[in-house]
Structure formats: C-alpha cells, structure tokens
Amino acid sequence: MARTLPPPTAKEIAAVQRPPLITNNRSLNWVTENVAGIVEGPTKLWWWVSFLICSTIAMIGLFCIGYQISTGVGVWGENHPVGWAWDITNFVFWIGIGHAGTLISAILFLTRQKWRTSINRAAEAMTLFAVICAGIFPGIHVGRVWMAWFLAPVPNANAIWPNFRSPLLWDVFAVSTYFSVSVLFWYTGLVPDLGTLRDRTTSKIKKVIYGIFALGWRGSNRQWRHYEMAYLLLAGLSTPLVLSVHSVVSFDFATSIVPGWHTTIFPPYFVAGAIFGGFAMVLTIMLPARLIYPALKDLITPAHVDKMCKIILLTGSIVGYAYLMELFIAWYGANPFERAAFWNRIVGGPYVWAYICMMTCNVISPQIFWFPSMRRNLIVVFIVCMFVNAGMWFERFVIIVTSIVQDFLPSAWHMYHPSWVEIWTFIGTFGIFLSLFLLFIRFLPMIAMSEVKLVSPEADPHHHVEDAQIGMDAHSTEVTE
Amino acid sequence: MIAEPKRIYGVAAEFSTAKALFEAAEQVRDEGFKRWDVHSPFPIHGMDKAMGLGKSWLSAPVLAGGIAGLLTATALTMYPALIEYKTVVNAKPTDFFTVPAFMPIMFELTILFSAFTAFFAMLVFNQLPKWYHPMFNWDRFSRVTDDGFFLVIESRDPKFAETRTRDFLEKIGGKYVTLVEE
Numbered sequence: 001m002a003r004t005l006p007p008p009t010a011k012e013i014a015a016v017q018r019p020p021l022i023t024n025n026r027s028l029n030w031v032t033e034n035v036a037g038i039v040e041g042p043t044k045l046w047w048w049v050s051f052l053i054c055s056t057i058a059m060i061g062l063f064c065i066g067y068q069i070s071t072g073v074g075v076w077g078e079n080h081p082v083g084w085a086w087d088i089t090n091f092v093f094w095i096g097i098g099h100a101g102t103l104i105s106a107i108l109f110l111t112r113q114k115w116r117t118s119i120n121r122a123a124e125a126m127t128l129f130a131v132i133c134a135g136i137f138p139g140i141h142v143g144r145v146w147m148a149w150f151l152a153p154v155p156n157a158n159a160i161w162p163n164f165r166s167p168l169l170w171d172v173f174a175v176s177t178y179f180s181v182s183v184l185f186w187y188t189g190l191v192p193d194l195g196t197l198r199d200r201t202t203s204k205i206k207k208v209i210y211g212i213f214a215l216g217w218r219g220s221n222r223q224w225r226h227y228e229m230a231y232l233l234l235a236g237l238s239t240p241l242v243l244s245v246h247s248v249v250s251f252d253f254a255t256s257i258v259p260g261w262h263t264t265i266f267p268p269y270f271v272a273g274a275i276f277g278g279f280a281m282v283l284t285i286m287l288p289a290r291l292i293y294p295a296l297k298d299l300i301t302p303a304h305v306d307k308m309c310k311i312i313l314l315t316g317s318i319v320g321y322a323y324l325m326e327l328f329i330a331w332y333g334a335n336p337f338e339r340a341a342f343w344n345r346i347v348g349g350p351y352v353w354a355y356i357c358m359m360t361c362n363v364i365s366p367q368i369f370w371f372p373s374m375r376r377n378l379i380v381v382f383i384v385c386m387f388v389n390a391g392m393w394f395e396r397f398v399i400i401v402t403s404i405v406q407d408f409l410p411s412a413w414h415m416y417h418p419s420w421v422e423i424w425t426f427i428g429t430f431g432i433f434l435s436l437f438l439l440f441i442r443f444l445p446m447i448a449m450s451e452v453k454l455v456s457p458e459a460d461p462h463h464h465v466e467d468a469q470i471g472m473d474a475h476s477t478e479v480t481e
Numbered sequence: 482m483i484a485e486p487k488r489i490y491g492v493a494a495e496f497s498t499a500k501a502l503f504e505a506a507e508q509v510r511d512e513g514f515k516r517w518d519v520h521s522p523f524p525i526h527g528m529d530k531a532m533g534l535g536k537s538w539l540s541a542p543v544l545a546g547g548i549a550g551l552l553t554a555t556a557l558t559m560y561p562a563l564i565e566y567k568t569v570v571n572a573k574p575t576d577f578f579t580v581p582a583f584m585p586i587m588f589e590l591t592i593l594f595s596a597f598t599a600f601f602a603m604l605v606f607n608q609l610p611k612w613y614h615p616m617f618n619w620d621r622f623s624r625v626t627d628d629g630f631f632l633v634i635e636s637r638d639p640k641f642a643e644t645r646t647r648d649f650l651e652k653i654g655g656k657y658v659t660l661v662e663e
Contacts, residue, residue, distance in 0.1 A: 027628070028522065028627070028628035029627055029628045032522075032626075032627040032628065153557055155561070155566070159566065160566060160568065161561035161562070161565075161566055161568075163568070163570050164557075164558040164561070164562055164582065164583055164586060165562075165570060165571075165573055165579060165582035165583070166570075167585075169586075170585040170586060170589075173585065173586050173589040173590065174585065174589055177589040177590070177592055177593040180593060180596070180597075181592060181593065181596040184596050184597065184599075184600045185596075187600075188600060188603070192522075192523075192626065193626075195625075195626040196522075196626035196627060198626075199623040199624070199625070199626045199627070200623070200626075200627070211612060212610075212612070215604070215609045215610035215611075215612075216609055216610050216611040216612045216613070216614060217609070217626070218520055218614055218616055218617070218622075218625060219520045219521055219522055219523075219625045219626060220518045220519070220520050221506075221518060221519045221520070221521065221524070221525070221528050221529070221532060221534075222518050222532075222534070222607075223607040223609070224521070224523075224524035224525075224528070225524075225529050225534060225537045226537045226539050226603050226606040226607050227524070227603060227607065228524050228537070229536075229537035229539040229540065229603075230539055230599045230600065230602070230603035233539065233540060233543050233595070233599045234596055234599050234600070237592050237595050237596050237599070238592075238596075240588075240592070241589075241592045244585070244588060244589070244592075248585055251585075449522075450522055450523045450626075451523070453522055453523045453628075454523040454524065458498065458499060459499055459523055459525065459526075460499070460500075460526065461499050461500050461502075461503035461504075461525055461526060461527060461528070461531075462500070
C-alpha cells in the first residue's frame with residue numbers, strides 16, 4: 001500500500017540545500033566588473049609596499065645563490081653524513097605546495113566539484129610559482145651548476161647516458177612534465193579571461209598585449225566545443241600526473257637503503273602530505289586576498305573555506321596515520337637499524353624537537369577543524385594554515401636529516417647546522433614566490449571568470465527565474481542530455 | 482576613387498540570456514542553416530546538440546600524441562640501456578628485465594606528449610590564433626567575453642538571403658540585428 005509522505009517543510013528544504021557558490025545573487029556582469037576591475041584599477045600603495053619587500057627578500061635569496069655558486073657548496077652546512085639537508089627539504093616542501101593547484105583544477109574538475117571555480121586560477125598560479133621555487137634547489141645543490149645539463153637525457157662524459165633506472169632521473173622527468181603540463185592547463189583556462197581583459201581595456205598597448213595572448217578568442221560555440229574537450233583531457237591527464245609527481249619524489253628516498261627512508265608507505269604518504277600542505281598554502285594566500293578585495297567575498301565564500309578546511313582535516317589525518325604506521329612498521333619489522341633510526345627520530349636523537357613540532361603542527365592542529373564553528377572562523381583557519389605550512393617543512397626536515405645524521409657507523413655521526421647562506425636562500429624563495437604572486441594578481445584575473453559564470457544559475461539554458469534563489473548546485477542534475 | 486563596397490560577413494543578433502540563445506540556436510538548426518555560430522561568455526550546456534554538432538574529436542590526436550610519447554620514452558630509455566651503451570649500475574640487469582625501471586619515464590612522457598597535443602590540437606581545431614575576425618568589427622560584440630550572447634549566420638551559407646535572414650533572426654527573438662562587414 002502506497003503511503004504518501006507529507007510535503008517537506010521549509011526547514012527540511014533548507015537543510016538539504018547547498019549554499020550558493022556565489023552569494024548575494026550576483027549577475028554575470030558583476031563577476032566581470034569585480035574580477036577584471038582588480039586588474040584594471042590603479043596600482044595601490046599596499047601593492048607597491050608588499051612588492052618592494054618581497055622582491056628585496058628575493059634579491060637577497062638570489063645573492064645567496066650567486067654566492068654559493070661562485071664559492072662552492074661548502075658555504076652550506078652540509079657535511080658527512082648529512083649530504084642532503086635544507087636544500088632537498090626545501091625542494092620537497094615547495095614541490096608539495098605545488099600540488100594543490102593541479103588537484104583543484106584537475107581532480108575536483110573530474111569529480112564535478114563546482115566550488116573549485118572560485119579558487120582554481122589562483123591555486124594554479126601558486127602551483128607554478130611553487131614549482132619554480134622548488135626547481136632552484138636540485139639545480140644548485142649539485143654544486144657545479146654548469147654541469148646541470150648532465151640531468152638531461154643526452155650522452156654526457158665519455159658518451160655515457162644518464163642512468164634511466166635512477167629515481168633522481170625519474171624526478172627530472174616528473175617535475176619538468178608537471179611544470180609544463182601545469183603551464184598549459186593554466187594558460188588554457190586563461191585564454192577566455194584574457195579575451196575579457198582585451199575587450200574591456202581602453203589602453204591601446206594593453207589591448208595589443210592582452211589581445212596577443214588571448215589568441216583572438218571570441219567565445220564561439222564551435223570553439224567552446226573543442227576547448228571544453230581539451231580542458232577535460234588536460235584534467236584527465238593531470239590527475240594521474242599530480243599523483244605521480246610526489247610519488248616519484250618519494251622514490252628518491254624510498255628506493256635507497258637508508259633506514260628511515262626505505263619505506264613502501266612513502267608514495268601515498270607524500271601525496272597526502274602534498275595536498276595537505278598545498279591547501280594550507282592556498283588558504284594562506286586567499287584569505288588575505290579576500291580581505292584586501294572585499295568583492296571577492298561573494299566568490300570565495302565561507303562555504304569554500306569550509307570545504308578546504310575539510311580537505312586539510314582529511315589529508316592531515318591521513319598524514320598522521322602514516323606517521324604512526326611508520327613507527328609501527330619500524331617496530332614490527334624487527335630490523336635493528338630501522339628500529340634505531342626511528343628511536344633516534346622520536347626519543348633519543350638530536351632532532352626530537354623537530355619531530356614534536358611536526359606532530360603538533362600537522363596532526364594535532366588540524367583536528368580543530370572537526371568543529372564547524374572553527375572552520376568558519378577565518379582567524380583560526382589562518383593560524384592553523386600557518387601551523388600546517390611550518391609543520392610540512394618540518395616533516396621533510398625530519399625525514400631527510402634525522403635519517404642520515406646518525407647513520408650506520410656511530411663514529412661517522414655528525415651534527416648538522418644550517419649556515420646563514422642556506423637560511424637566506426630559503427627565505428629568498430618565499431620572496432620569489434610572493435613577488436611572482438603579486439605580479440600575477442596585478443596583471444591577470446585571479447578568479448577564473450568564465451568558469452565562475454558557468455556555474456551561475458544564469459548559465460543554465462533551462463534556468464527558470466523562480467528557481468534562482470535555490471542556488472547553483474540544485475541545477476547540477478538537470479543539465480540537458 | 483570610389484572605395485570598394487565592403488563584403489558582408491553575415492547577419493548577427495544579440496540575445497539577452499543563455500536560455501534565449503539556446504532556444505534561438507535550436508530554431509536556426511531546424512531552419513537548415515549550416516554556416517552559423519553562437520558566441521557566449523562561457524560554454525552553454527547542451528549547446529552542441531542545439532546546434533546539431535556532434536562530439537569533439539579532439540581526443541583522437543591526443544591519443545596519437547600519447548602513443549608517440551610512449552614510443553619516444555621506450556626508445557629513449559631502451560636504446561642506450563639495452564643496445565648502445567650497456568652500463569651495469571648496482572648490479573642491475575642490462576636486458577629486458579630492467580624495463581620496469583623505465584616505466585616512470587614512459588608514464589611521464591606519455592602525459593607530456595598528450596598534454597601538448599591536446600593544447601595545440603585545440604588551437605588547430607579552433608583555427609587559433611586568429612587575431613582578426615569580422616565579428617570584432619561589431620562594437621556590441623565586445624561584450625561576448627562579459628555577459629553578451631550572440632548568434633551569427635554567415636553570408637556564405639547557401640540559405641543566406643540578407644533581408645530574409647534578418648527578418649528570421651528578429652522573429653526568433655534576436656535584438657540589435659546587424660550586418661557584420663568582412
């Protein structure tokens with residue numbers, strides 16, 4: 001016997017409805033005005049001040065790199081047995097941050113997470129700048145940078161080819177592929193928005209420059225058809241790519257026989273950590289941007305921040321699980337060297353404080369995001385993200401340095417301290433990263449306008465005016481076909 | 482000297498919403514026009530069907546690009562390691578048993594070549610870059626990247642007839658119906 005249910009009450013409807021992706025029912029033109037307006041408006045004083053500070057720090061970093069190249073790698077604190085320290089820590093740190101952009105643009109695209117449209121452009125730009133910072137370190141840590149071409153897959157000394165079986169060479173392929181594909185993906189997404197800037201600008205020079213890079217885009221449906229397919233394919237290609245890059249980076253350690261590095265859990269653990277650190281950096285940058293440009297508050301809503309916090313909580317917990325599982329396997333594996341390495345890491349070694357920092361920042365601090373009110377409190381979110389940024393750097397430091405500072409022979413043990421050159425090179429990369437990001441928000445739209453418009457209710461050809469207040473996600477299921 | 486009269490590219494009209502453009506496109510398709518297009522600030526869901534267009538075949542060159550990448554990586558890793566200059570490193574084999582160690586490189590180059598093919602094939606399919614296009618001559622058209630929705634029927638369409646096509650576009654709800662010059 002069929003039983004009819006009473007019609008849902010307004011409260012029940014409200015409970016299952018998703019919050020709109022753009023608050024305050026903004027029009028298409030509002031999106032254009034407020035995103036393109038950031039680029040078109042005059043350069044503000046805060047921008048000049050920030051850019052001056054960041055580029056000065058970048059110049060100090062570049063000076064340190066120049067000093068290291070001209071003097072030799074001995075200006076760093078590396079010794080025997082600590083042959084890898086801040087250089088590779090920084091490399092893995094920056095590469096990890098570079099994972100959020102492609103995750104947001106590719107994986108969230110394939111899984112139809114429409115909220116990605118408000119943050120994907122800036123996150124992708126952040127990815128590129130982070131990978132640029134990362135690429136500096138493997139290049140300069142070899143000491144004689146003019147021999148860096150030995151990394152290329154061409155015969156070098158005595159016609160010997162590089163060792164294609166080495167994870168270090170895999171890394172060259174993985175990172176350079178990742179950078180190239182990320183640039184293509186980013187630029188493909190930018191083309192329609194560059195068209196917007198071209199069509200709106202009143203300056204002749206800007207029209208020519210934006211026009212050249214917009215490639216003559218005219219939003220024709222015969223173009224959108226191929227464009228959307230290209231975007232889908234790039235997303236499909238980037239998804240396994242983003243998972244592979246940090247896996248390959250982890251092989252640098254996992255395929256060695258150093259206790260503490262020789263672990264099969266590394267690839268998934270590194271990938272989860274990269275997404276974790278990357279999202280924290282996206283929020284670190286987007287929260288101030290949202291504060292500076294209040295119009296963005298309707299595009300990057302508390303619901304967006306909430307979702308990113310949930311991802312941080314999830315990946316932070318995966319990372320915490322990996323830390324504990326590493327310890328368990330070190331004990332359960334019954335390899336005395338492995339046990340000693342982990343004992344030194346967590347109790348007996350000189351860097352126990354770094355391990356505690358890592359645990360507190362990465363595993364404990366994000367647990368506050370179990371509380372919805374904390375995910376909505378932007379100050380708390382920002383503080384946790386700063387903890388995560390620091391914690392992810394410590395994670396790489398702990399993995400790299402504590403494993404080799406006390407190696408197989410106690411007579412070879414040697415404490416490691418960074419030199420001022422290393423410290424300033426690292427700080428300098430933050431200057432490079434932030435300077436590039438400031439240039440990006442000055443000259444390019446930091447929100448993907450055409451994609452944000454696509455998820456607005458007006459974009460749906462079967463949109464009815466009375467549906468407008470339901471919000472955008474309600475339409476996702478009734479797309480034609 | 483009398484200037485040559487400019488050639489007509491087509492008749493264009495503006496529509497107020499994505500919905501109106503979508504419905505107009507269906508009518509233009511049903512009327513039997515072949516050389517026409519719609520322009521919008523974002524891709525409109527279902528518009529390909531409304532225009533009578535099929536699936537984009539961009540995936541075909543991308544597959545070819547991916548295969549080319551895989552073959553390149555295979556040749557790049559195997560030729561030196563198995564044929565040209567066998568080097569024993571860490572006692573690893575120098576025959577086909579060493580091939581699994583090349584798989585990361587094969588994977589990366591497959592992705593790299595596919596992605597470049599996807600990007601450049603998209604440009605070729607779309608005939609981009611094309612910095613001059615007659616549609617840019619229409620001043621209202623600059624809103625196509627903001628919030629404007631446009632439909633244009635080209636003069637080279639066999640069914641094109643200046644006044645009749647104008648009337649048709651007005652009938653299906655087009656505003657600011659304009660002759661666009663070449």
